[in-house]
Amino acid sequence: MTDDVRSVSRGLTAVVLGVPGVRSVLPPGPNLATLVRDVHSVLDLPRDGGAVLVQDRREGARIRVVVTTDRRVPTLGLVRSVRDAVVAEGTALLGRRPSDVTVRVVEID
C-alpha cells in the first residue's frame, strides 16, 4: 500500500503520455447518467495529481486510464501498449503488480 496515490497517478500519467500514439490522458469522470442529472458533478474531478485514477487496495491496486489517441497508430496495439506500460510502471511504483487495470480509448483523432 502507498500513502501517496497522487504521486503514483502523476508517474503513470507521464508514462502513458509517452506511449506512441497517445494524444492525451483524461481523468475518468462521472458516468453519463450522473452528468445528465447534474453536469456540475464533473467539477469533482481532482485538480492535482495525474489524470490516471489509482486506488490502492489491500488486494492490489485498481487503475483506470482514459486516453485519446492518434489515428495514425493502430488502436488495438496501442491500447495493449498502454496497459503494458501501466503495469510495468505501476509495479515499480507500488511494489507489486496492479490487480485491476482498465484502459479506455474515448477518441481516435
Add this chain to the structure above:
Amino acid sequence: MTDDERFGAFTLEELSDYLDTDRTPARPDIDGDPEAAAALVRLESLRTASRDLLDAEAAEAAGADAGWIASVLASVRTTAHAGRDIPVPDDDPASTLVVTEGALRGLVRALGDEVPGVVVRRTRFTGDVGTAGGSVDVEVSIAASADGPVHLRAEALRSIIEDALAAHAPFVVRSLVVRVADLIEGGRP
C-alpha cells in the same frame, strides 16, 4: 447510478441514439415522455458542452488552471458521445481494454470529412458488439453532394472506412454498408 438507468420509459442509450438521428423520424413516444424529453435536453446540452456550460462556477473553481478546465470539458464531451464499451480481445484477465463506440463513430465522421462532397450523418454498429472480437455489422448514413457521381463518393468512403476499422475496431466487420440518405444540392442537404 448507472447508464442503464431509465429516464421515463427510456434508457440513455435509446435517447442518445435518437439524438444521433437528429430526432428523425420523430418518436412521439419519446417526445411525449416528460422525463425522457427533459433528459434529451440535458443530453443535447452535454453534447455541445463549452465553457459556458460550466459557467462562472467552473472558472472560479479552477482559477487559472486552464489545463484542468480542458480536461473537464474533454471528459464531458467524450462521455456524452461514448456510447457502448467495445471490448478489445486480450489474454490478461487482470486487464479490461476498451474502445468506445463514440471513438469509432467520431473516427468514421472524420474520415467522411476527408472525402469531398460527403458528410457522415450517422454510424450504427449492430451485432455482437459486446463480445471481444465479435462479428459486427456497420451501417454508415451519409449526405452526398449531387455535383458528381454519388456512388463513387460512397464507394471511396466505404473503402477508407474498411481500412480504418481493420486498424482500430476491436471487432470483426461482418458487413459494411454506406447508405446515401440525403443529397446535398447547392451546398444544402
